Amino acid sequence: MCTGSPSSNGSQPEEANATxxxxxxPEQEATEQPLRTPTHAIVGxxxxxxxxxxxxSNLKLLECNSQVSELLTIIRDKNTTRSDFKFYADRLIRxxxxxxxxxxPYTDCDVETPTGAIYxxxxxxxxxxGVSIIRSGEAMEQGLRDCCRSIRIGKILVESDANTHExxxxxxxxxxxxxxxxxxxxxxxMSTGNTVLQAVNVxxxxxxxxxxxxxxxxxxxxxxxxxxxxxxxxxxxxTSELHPVAPNHFGQKYFDGI
Amino acid sequence: xxxxxxxCSKSNGSNNHSDVQKGKPTSAFASASASVAVVAAAAxxxxxxxxxxxxxxxxxxxxxxxxxxxxxxxxxxxxxxxYVDLGNGTVGGGDLNCCPxxxxxxxxxxxxxxPMRRAGRRQRxxxxxxxxxxxxxxxxxxxxxxxxxxTAGRPPWYNCAGQQVEPFVIGICGGSASGKTTVAEKxxxxxxxPWVTLLSMDCFYKILNEKQHEQALINEYNFDxxxxxxxxxxxxxxxxxxxxxxxxVPVYNFxxxxxxxxxxxMYGANVIIFEGILTFHSPEVLKLLxxxxxxxxxxxxxxxxxxxxxxxxxxxxxxxxxxxxxxxVKPSYANYIAPTMAHADIIVPRGGENKVAIHLIVQxxxxxxxLRGFKLRETLANSYKDQPMPxxxxxxxxxxxxxxxxxxxxxxxxxxxxFIFYSKRLIRxxxxxxxxxxxxxxxxxxxxxxxxxxxxxxxxRKICGVSILRAGETMEQAxCDVCKDIRIGKILIQTNLKxxxxxxxxxxxxxxxxDYKVILMDATVATGAAAMMAIRVLLDHDVPEDxxxxxxxxxxxxxxxxxxxxxxxxKIVTSALDPEINSKFYVxxxxxxxxxxxFGTEPSDDY
Numbered sequence: 001m002c003t004g005s006p007s008s009n010g011s012q013p014e015e016a017n018a019t020x021x022x023x024x025x026p027e028q029e030a031t032e033q034p035l036r037t038p039t040h041a042i043v044g045x046x047x048x049x050x051x052x053x054x055x056x057s058n059l060k061l062l063e064c065n066s067q068v069s070e071l072l073t074i075i076r077d078k079n080t081t082r083s084d085f086k087f088y089a090d091r092l093i094r095x096x097x098x099x100x101x102x103x104x105p106y107t108d109c110d111v112e113t114p115t116g117a118i119y120x121x122x123x124x125x126x127x128x129x130g131v132s133i134i135r136s137g138e139a140m141e142q143g144l145r146d147c148c149r150s151i152r153i154g155k156i157l158v159e160s161d162a163n164t165h166e167x168x169x170x171x172x173x174x175x176x177x178x179x180x181x182x183x184x185x186x187x188x189x190m191s192t193g194n195t196v197l198q199a200v201n202v203x204x205x206x207x208x209x210x211x212x213x214x215x216x217x218x219x220x221x222x223x224x225x226x227x228x229x230x231x232x233x234x235x236x237x238x239t240s241e242l243h244p245v246a247p248n249h250f251g252q253k254y255f256d257g258i
Numbered sequence: 259x260x261x262x263x264x265x266c267s268k269s270n271g272s273n274n275h276s277d278v279q280k281g282k283p284t285s286a287f288a289s290a291s292a293s294v295a296v297v298a299a300a301a302x303x304x305x306x307x308x309x310x311x312x313x314x315x316x317x318x319x320x321x322x323x324x325x326x327x328x329x330x331x332x333x334x335x336x337x338x339x340x341y342v343d344l345g346n347g348t349v350g351g352g353d354l355n356c357c358p359x360x361x362x363x364x365x366x367x368x369x370x371x372x373p374m375r376r377a378g379r380r381q382r383x384x385x386x387x388x389x390x391x392x393x394x395x396x397x398x399x400x401x402x403x404x405x406x407x408x409t410a411g412r413p414p415w416y417n418c419a420g421q422q423v424e425p426f427v428i429g430i431c432g433g434s435a436s437g438k439t440t441v442a443e444k445x446x447x448x449x450x451x452p453w454v455t456l457l458s459m460d461c462f463y464k465i466l467n468e469k470q471h472e473q474a475l476i477n478e479y480n481f482d483x484x485x486x487x488x489x490x491x492x493x494x495x496x497x498x499x500x501x502x503x504x505x506x507v508p509v510y511n512f513x514x515x516x517x518x519x520x521x522x523x524m525y526g527a528n529v530i531i532f533e534g535i536l537t538f539h540s541p542e543v544l545k546l547l548x549x550x551x552x553x554x555x556x557x558x559x560x561x562x563x564x565x566x567x568x569x570x571x572x573x574x575x576x577x578x579x580x581x582x583x584x585x586x587v588k589p590s591y592a593n594y595i596a597p598t599m600a601h602a603d604i605i606v607p608r609g610g611e612n613k614v615a616i617h618l619i620v621q622x623x624x625x626x627x628x629l630r631g632f633k634l635r636e637t638l639a640n641s642y643k644d645q646p647m648p649x650x651x652x653x654x655x656x657x658x659x660x661x662x663x664x665x666x667x668x669x670x671x672x673x674x675x676x677f678i679f680y681s682k683r684l685i686r687x688x689x690x691x692x693x694x695x696x697x698x699x700x701x702x703x704x705x706x707x708x709x710x711x712x713x714x715x716x717x718x719r720k721i722c723g724v725s726i727l728r729a730g731e732t733m734e735q736a737x738c739d740v741c742k743d744i745r746i747g748k749i750l751i752q753t754n755l756k757x758x759x760x761x762x763x764x765x766x767x768x769x770x771x772x773d774y775k776v777i778l779m780d781a782t783v784a785t786g787a788a789a790m791m792a793i794r795v796l797l798d799h800d801v802p803e804d805x806x807x808x809x810x811x812x813x814x815x816x817x818x819x820x821x822x823x824x825x826x827x828x829k830i831v832t833s834a835l836d837p838e839i840n841s842k843f844y845v846x847x848x849x850x851x852x853x854x855x856x857f858g859t860e861p862s863d864d865y
Contacts, residue, residue: 063655063789066714067694073713077703084742091740097692102659111669115840121665122658149685249706254849 062240093143100216133187136251140186167194179207191246193224210234310621431537432553435563435608438533448620459534462492477582538598540789552602648822685736692809692831722774729781729853751788760788772800781852786817803827814845
């Protein structure tokens with residue numbers, strides 16, 4: 001489970017000044033503005049350029065259209081029922097996974113269509129695998145399976161020490177040849193980034209180069225993002241939101257329904 | 259032997275006030291009959307044209323009839339056998355060519371049924387909607403007899419800019435039992451137009467009160483008087499039909515002399531035929547008619563038919579029938595019906611057996627339809643070259659993933675298993691993207707972490723998916739996967755192989771679809787003809803244009819241009835845009851026939 005608590009994440013000043021809205025939506029009706037001003041509201045994600053400047057090009061955000069915003073909103077809403085929560089979380093996971101797959105290497109490939117014409121397409125290389133961090137990362141396995149039917153999936157169990165909050169790996173099981181594969185590391189919530197650091201360390205011990213790891217993540221705090229980017233500059237990270245408060249209830253609500 | 263009387267109110271069609279295309283009718287008639295002898299004087303405006311008997315009109319059996327008058331059933335004896343010999347002895351042979359574009363398993367046998375069998379068929383006005391169970395019969399949409407379903411659907415009823423083209427309205431007037439319906443049927447058959455709406459004036463009888471009802475029982479209520487008809491409603495219905503809109507036509511019950519609670523749903527068509535005894539009585543109705551035909555049958559024959567019908571079919575007494583005829587029917591004919599003959603463009607003596615007259619009428623209607631531009635697909639394919647893409651087009655980012663998926667589904671060697679899997683993935687992405695184009699509003703929610711979160715919610719949860727069968731159906735699952743409890747509507751549009759035009763066969767939409775945001779789904783869009791027809795259907799159901807999103811896996815640039823030009827507010831979503839279409843309207847390089855590949859119904863050699 002996630003280490004750290006929301007209170008331990010002091011919001012960064014540059015995040016606090018960021019705009020509340022990612023992109024102005026033309027469809028948005030001005031009259032539909034919320035009536036109450038959120039007093040404790042923590043401002044939302046930063047703009048794409050700011051992220052590029054702040055964290056480098058290896059941290060990518062899912063294109064935040066209104067649809068994605070709605071998914072995030074429903075997942076964060078404490079009044080969302082469990083079935084709704086799971087439904088919308090699965091949708092978001094699917095989008096994140098699809099986007100993560102975009103980071104995989106590919107080669108050009110021309111095919112002949114049924115009309116006899118040539119389509120200039122591309123082909124992904126085989127030799128990818130998924131690795132989920134137990135337990136919340138397992139929520140993303142189905143999304144990956146829906147996209148890649150027979151992909152191999154490894155698992156890592158990271159536990160944090162009750163007293164020191166220090167994360168350590170207690171279990172890891174991978175395909176034998178993981179060192180020669182592209183690895184899609186799945187972990188939905190990053191508060192401090194410690195868990196992911198440990199997981200990446202294990203992967204590296206098994207011979208996976210840093211640049212061959214893609215981290216699929218749903219919610220990331222700026223602190224965690226900085227920690228991970230600093231530690232592994234070549235690691236590719238894909239997340240749907242950068243927000244100072246992580247929805248730490250994700251795993252519990254998804255699996256336990258609490 | 260055969261002769262037709264043209265009656266013009268002044269000389270030679272110069273005052274053809276209702277006709278949109280002035281002068282055209284005359285030329286059409288002139289070309290129709292090669293040897294025409296003008297006998298009568300033009301001064302009186304009455305031309306009698308004698309035509310040699312051997313000049314028979316060859317009548318092709320075709321034409322789907324959308325019919326509403328349910329009670330016409332009990333008048334079948336008035337109707338002569340419906341089908342005219344084609345000359346070579348086969349009946350309805352032409353129908354087979356109009357079968358749907360893709361291989362189907364629907365029985366085409368119906369088209370070959372014997373004339374008598376088909377004459378019997380017309381007694382039932384069934385539609386596909388009626389055959390399936392439905393909570394609300396008024397939602398059973400396409401009214402057609404069985405032939406419509408198998409031979410031809412509704413062709414475009416709008417021009418290439420997506421705008422409604424006014425249908426051609428034919429009014430048929432004539433005394434009781436003069437053979438109006440027969441003439442109408444014959445015109446429909448000979449027209450060879452796939453979609454014709456036949457509206458009977460009998461639907462518009464007024465509801466009788468208690469006293470009138472009693473009068474009717476003793477044959478003292480005058481059903482032949484203009485006051486017996488609800489002219490106001492009639493004008494309203496006819497006007498709407500002429501605008502191409504959906505109308506609810508009342509069903510009159512001759513036993514209770516009231517209207518049934520159920521109504522018949524009708525659609526405008528390229529050709530609308532309106533028949534009744536007092537068709538020409540109301541000046542307002544006259545204005546709506548593009549062509550006015552008067553069926554002039556000998557009074558003795560009409561009386562004989564009426565007696566036979568009322569006694570053998572309606573089980574009435576000879577005395578009562580005669581009383582009604584002498585007291586009401588005959589005076590009404592003299593006072594209200596016969597005088598309206600002056601309004602007629604054409605007078606057809608002897609009703610339905612007058613083949614030459616019907617042939618000439620059909621020729622004229624064909625000329626008019628051509629002038630109105632119902633040829634759609636070709637026009638669409640040849641316009642909009644080298645134009646910038648419209649703003650309403652929303653193309654998914656061409657990420658490696660999307661290109662990779664396209665590579666799989668476009669490759670001709672991809673197995674069906676893989677084709678289905680990868681197209682489903684792609685469809686999911688398209689649908690997710692399409693949803694993001696709906697309006698959202700800002701909202702603030704409480705989180706379990708104790709902070710408020712500013713996010714967005716969709717302004718309206720009322721979303722409806724409408725798939726264009728068959729290929730669009732493949733996208734339904736994805737819509738259901740992303741929207742809980744979404745409603746799904748279906749529209750079946752097939753390409754007529756003979757004309758290359760799309761035809762509407764079937765549609766089933768949620769009742770209050772006008773309140774919904776609609777995701778219209780079709781797997782591929784080539785010329786956009788089918789998509790435009792579907793959008794037109796939605797608009798006819800009062801769905802606002804900007805509530806429609808057209809989602810598709812692959813579109814041709816031409817199709818996008820056509821749709822965007824016709825319906826600029828409809829948002830167009832696609833995952834790929836291809837530059838060309840070939841002569842068979844397949845997108846190049848394209849996917850091939852998506853539906854066939856998905857459902858495994860590929861013909862052995864298609865392209």
